[in-house]
Amino acid sequence: MTSSVDQKIVNTTQAAFDLKHYLKERQTLVEAALEQSIAVVYPEKIYESMRYSLLAGGKRLRPILCLATCELVGGTIEMAMPTACALEMIHTMSLIHDDLPAMDNDDYRRGQLTNHKVYGEDVAILAGDGLLAYAFEFIAAQTQQVQPTRIIQVIAKLGRSVGAAGLVGGQVVDLECEGRSDVSLETLNFIHRHKTGALLEASVLCGAVLAGADESVQQHLSRYAQNIGLAFQIVDDVLDITATQEELGKTAGKDLQAQKVTYPSLWGIEESQRQANQLVADAKAELQPFGELARPLMAIADYITARKH
Amino acid sequence: MTSSVDQKIVNTTQAAFDLKHYLKERQTLVEAALEQSIAVVYPEKIYESMRYSLLAGGKRLRPILCLATCELVGGTIEMAMPTACALEMIHTMSLIHDDLPAMDNDDYRRGQLTNHKVYGEDVAILAGDGLLAYAFEFIAAQTQQVQPTRIIQVIAKLGRSVGAAGLVGGQVVDLECEGRSDVSLETLNFIHRHKTGALLEASVLCGAVLAGADESVQQHLSRYAQNIGLAFQIVDDVLDITATQEELGKTAGKDLQAQKVTYPSLWGIEESQRQANQLVADAKAELQPFGELARPLMAIADYITARKH
Numbered sequence: 038m039t040s041s042v043d044q045k046i047v048n049t050t051q052a053a054f055d056l057k058h059y060l061k062e063r064q065t066l067v068e069a070a071l072e073q074s075i076a077v078v079y080p081e082k083i084y085e086s087m088r089y090s091l092l093a094g095g096k097r098l099r100p101i102l103c104l105a106t107c108e109l110v111g112g113t114i115e116m117a118m119p120t121a122c123a124l125e126m127i128h129t130m131s132l133i134h135d136d137l138p139a140m141d142n143d144d145y146r147r148g149q150l151t152n153h154k155v156y157g158e159d160v161a162i163l164a165g166d167g168l169l170a171y172a173f174e175f176i177a178a179q180t181q182q183v184q185p186t187r188i189i190q191v192i193a194k195l196g197r198s199v200g201a202a203g204l205v206g207g208q209v210v211d212l213e214c215e216g217r218s219d220v221s222l223e224t225l226n227f228i229h230r231h232k233t234g235a236l237l238e239a240s241v242l243c244g245a246v247l248a249g250a251d252e253s254v255q256q257h258l259s260r261y262a263q264n265i266g267l268a269f270q271i272v273d274d275v276l277d278i279t280a281t282q283e284e285l286g287k288t289a290g291k292d293l294q295a296q297k298v299t300y301p302s303l304w305g306i307e308e309s310q311r312q313a314n315q316l317v318a319d320a321k322a323e324l325q326p327f328g329e330l331a332r333p334l335m336a337i338a339d340y341i342t343a344r345k346h
Numbered sequence: 347m348t349s350s351v352d353q354k355i356v357n358t359t360q361a362a363f364d365l366k367h368y369l370k371e372r373q374t375l376v377e378a379a380l381e382q383s384i385a386v387v388y389p390e391k392i393y394e395s396m397r398y399s400l401l402a403g404g405k406r407l408r409p410i411l412c413l414a415t416c417e418l419v420g421g422t423i424e425m426a427m428p429t430a431c432a433l434e435m436i437h438t439m440s441l442i443h444d445d446l447p448a449m450d451n452d453d454y455r456r457g458q459l460t461n462h463k464v465y466g467e468d469v470a471i472l473a474g475d476g477l478l479a480y481a482f483e484f485i486a487a488q489t490q491q492v493q494p495t496r497i498i499q500v501i502a503k504l505g506r507s508v509g510a511a512g513l514v515g516g517q518v519v520d521l522e523c524e525g526r527s528d529v530s531l532e533t534l535n536f537i538h539r540h541k542t543g544a545l546l547e548a549s550v551l552c553g554a555v556l557a558g559a560d561e562s563v564q565q566h567l568s569r570y571a572q573n574i575g576l577a578f579q580i581v582d583d584v585l586d587i588t589a590t591q592e593e594l595g596k597t598a599g600k601d602l603q604a605q606k607v608t609y610p611s612l613w614g615i616e617e618s619q620r621q622a623n624q625l626v627a628d629a630k631a632e633l634q635p636f637g638e639l640a641r642p643l644m645a646i647a648d649y650i651t652a653r654k655h
Contacts, residue, residue, distance in 0.1 A: 083510045083518040134475060139448075139467035158448035159521050162471065166443060167514040169475065173482040174505025177498045185494035189486045192501060196483025201392045205476040209392040212468050 056336035060101065066114065067100040067121060068092075074122050074175060086156040086164040087171075091129045093147050098337075099124040099236060103244035105333045106258055112183075112248025119179035120191055120243050123172035127199055128236060130168040133161050135208070169199070183247050191243045198239035207231025220298035226267070233273075234266030257323045261334065264320035269341050271313040274299040275306055280345060313342050365645035369410065375423065376409040376430060377401075383431050383484060395465040395473040396480075400438045402456045407646075408433040408545060412553035414642045415567055421492075421557025428488035429500055429552050432481035436508055437545060439477040442470050444517070478508070492556050500552045507548035516540025529607035535576070542582075543575035566632045570643065573629035578650050580622040583608040584615055589654060622651050 071091055077084040100121035107117035136143040136151040137158060143151050153161035173192060180188050197203055211228045214220045241262035245255055277292045278301055292299050300309045320338045324331035380400055386393040409430035416426035445452040445460040446467060452460050462470035482501060489497050506512055520537045523529045550571035554564055586601045587610055601608050609618045629647045633640035 080510075080515055080519045080522070082522070083515055087510065130475070134471055137448075137471065139446075139471060160518060162443055162446065162448060163514045163517055165475070166439070166478065166508070167510040169478050170505045170508035170512075170514070171510065172505075174502050174509060177502035177505065185498055188498055189494055193483050193486035196479045196481075196486060199475070199479035200483060201389075201396065201476040201480065203479075205472045205479070206389055206392055208472055209469060210389045213389070213391070 054332040054336050056333075056340060059333055059336070060096075060340075063101045063104060064097050066118075067097045067104075067125070070118050070122050071125060074126075075171070082156065082160060083163060083167060086152060086160050087168050089155060090133050090146075090152045090164065091126060091168065093149060095125075095128075095147055097125060099128055099240040102237065102240040102262075102334075102337065105337070106241050106244035106250075107248045108244075109327060109330050109334065110245045110248035110250045110254060112244070115181065116183050116247050117244045119176050120195075120247060123176045123195065124236065124240050124243070126168040126172040126175070127195070130165040130172075131199075131204055131208075131236075133165040133168070137161060140208075140212070180247075184249070187246055187249065190246050194242055194246065195239050198235040203231055203235030203239075207233070207235065214298065216296070218296060218298060222303055225298060225300065225303065229267060229270040230263070233270050234263055237266040237269065238262035257326060261320045261323040261338070264316045264323070265338050265341055268313040268316035268320070268338075271300045271309050271316070272342055272344065274301050275309050275313075276345070278306065310342070317342050363641040363645050365642075365649060368642055368645070369405075369649075372410045372413060373406050375427075376406045376413075376434070379427050379431050380434060383435075384480070391465065391469060392472060392476060395461060395469050396477050398464060399442050399455075399461045399473065400435060400477065402458060404434075404456055406434060408437055408549040411546065411549040411571075411643075411646065414646070415550050415553035415559075416557045417553075418636060418639050418643065419554045419557035419559045419563060421553070424490065425492050425556050426553045428485050429504075429556060432485045432504065433545065433549050433552070435477040435481040435484070436504070439474040439481075440508075440513055440517075440545070442474040442477070446470060449517075449521070489556075493558070496555055496558065499555050503551055503555065504548050507544040512540055512544030512548075516542070516544065523607065525605070527605060527607060531612055534607060534609065534612065538576060538579040539572065542579050543572055546575040546578065547571035566635060570629045570632040570647070573625045573632070574647050574650055577622040577625035577629070577647075580609045580618050580625070581651055581653065583610050584618050584622075585654070587615065619651070626651050 075084055075088050075091065077088065103121040103124055104114050104117050108114065132146060133152045135141050136146055137153055144154055145151060151161075152164055156164065173196070176188065176192060176195070180191075199205065201209075207228050207230070210224065211232055214224060214228065238259060241258050242250075242255055245258050250258070274292065277290065277299070291297075292302075300312070304312065317338045321335050324334055324338075327334075384393055384397050384400065386397065412430040412433055413423050413426050417423065441455060442461045444450050445455055446462055453463055454460060460470075461473055465473065482505070485497065485501055485504070489500075508514065510518075516537050516539070519533065520541055523533060523537065547568060550567050551559075551564055554567050559567070583601065586599065586608070600606075601611075609621070613621065626647045630644050633643055633647075636643075
């Protein structure tokens with residue numbers, strides 16, 4: 038069953054590039070690599086808990102971006118796959134910890150019970166810690182045919198994108214703004230540039246660094262990532278209002294209920310959509326120097342504003 | 347004011363090696379490096395929370411072991427200092443998360459309020475995540491004059507020592523055993539080899555790897571570390587019974603109160619002390635090939651059984 042949005046994507050990009058097929062193919066590769074990345078051994082519960090959230094589906098956008106930029110710069114999927122998996126491990130860790138009662142207190146995620154609802158809070162905290170540590174181990178131990186100095190650069194970038202200078206910093210400001218209705222646009226931008234943007238940017242940059250991208254290429258890709266990162270968040274905020282729980286696979290209307298300041302609450306839905314479209318256009322402009330090779334990244338940028346979940 | 351135990355250490359090792367002076371000197375170097383490792387910028391709260399626990403004192407045993415093995419194998423303090431700091435960041439992360447209400451629910455640590463009692467549970471969880479991510483970034487970004495392949499090996503070893511195959515795995519089994527009085531010696535050993543032992547072993551091995559230790563040297567040091575790690579835990583268990591809250595800087599008698607299975611509960615205090623002494627003797631035997639150069643590690647092994655906190 039193809040939704041009208043899926044159909045629209047196919048129609049508008051098919052001549053040049055079959056995004057739906059591309060995403061499906063890459064998703065399958067990433068799923069297989071993730072499936073193999075963690076074996077269940079004693080003590081089984083922690084490995085099961087880590088696998089429960091890591092293999093719960095999702096768009097695998099971060100790994101796919103990482104593979105795409107590695108190929109764009111002349112590298113291979115094999116070179117980037119351990120880093121791609123690590124990105125998903127880190128993203129999953131952030132979701133597990135975000136969902137905890139002490140944080141967002143969510144019972145559902147991607148249509149199933151959150152980690153702590155199944156395994157308990159203690160194990161969920163540890164599963165997050167385990168995934169975070171394993172992400173770095175996995176890159177260091179599994180990356181093949183890449184110059185060691187590039188691997189070290191990737192680890193440094195990735196670490197920075199998760200820590201207080203990235204995701205964790207964004208999350209802290211987000212928590213501080215909870216229940217406040219006077220949050221400025223500047224603060225909202227800070228939250229999302231760090232909470233969502235930093236890891237998306239790392240996804241894009243790490244793939245490029247593994248393939249040996251120079252400073253100028255990294256700068257174009259960095260701006261591409263920052264723009265789609267913010268667009269992604271604006272669309273998320275809009276979908277929280279306009280989409281159903283079934284479409285989202287998580288509680289819908291949560292922001293409104295919590296009277297949370299969001300892009301639509303500051304700008305309205307229409308202007309939010311316009312801003313997201315502009316950011317996507319800006320993102321695509323950064324890809325001009327790469328020509329035809331950038332078609333997957335172009336299509337992914339378009340997909341962000343067209344998606345329904 | 348010098349305690350009788352401190353005096354005993356000085357007396358027994360002074361002729362060969364002044365451990366007290368050595369530890370003090372190294373501690374000062376490590377404190378200075380840790381102090382500089384994290385600056386407070388916006389959003390201040392997360393950096394303050396990370397610094398609160400990271401700079402709360404402690405023996406700095408892991409960093410000191412790392413510096414010592416790096417020098418033993420012919421490296422310098424400068425080569426190992428970023429990894430030494432990272433080890434303390436990771437150790438601190440494990441303490442912050444351990445103390446959470448969903449885990450051990452401790453109000454005091456090292457004589458002061460635990461992180462979540464000061465900053466709230468949400469920030470404490472994020473401070474731990476931030477420290478863990480920063481540890482890997484710090485090694486990757488700060489390590490100088492070390493071959494890149496060795497840095498990657500260190501990151502792989504360190505990641506493994508924290509994740510489900512190490513510290514996190516030990517912690518999960520520890521949680522599963524909570525309130526059970528039928529815990530076997532095998533399980534107790536598993537817990538401590540992972541919860542405390544894995545990171546101590548990584549501390550010892552990472553310093554050696556940075557300096558280019560070969561496989562045989564790594565094996566001796568690995569067994570040294572495993573033995574002092576277990577001895578360290580046995581002594582911890584004994585001190586929980588025999589030391590006062592003032593001496594420990596944390597709640598004393600907690601194990602007894604929780605009817606927790608410990609080495610003294612399985613073996614009695616006297617036999618526990620004998621086992622700890624034997625492990626220390628075995629650890630020191632592994633250092634024979636290094637001759638005089640191993641004096642710091644010899645003295646640290648002795649210190650473990652003699653310490654009062």
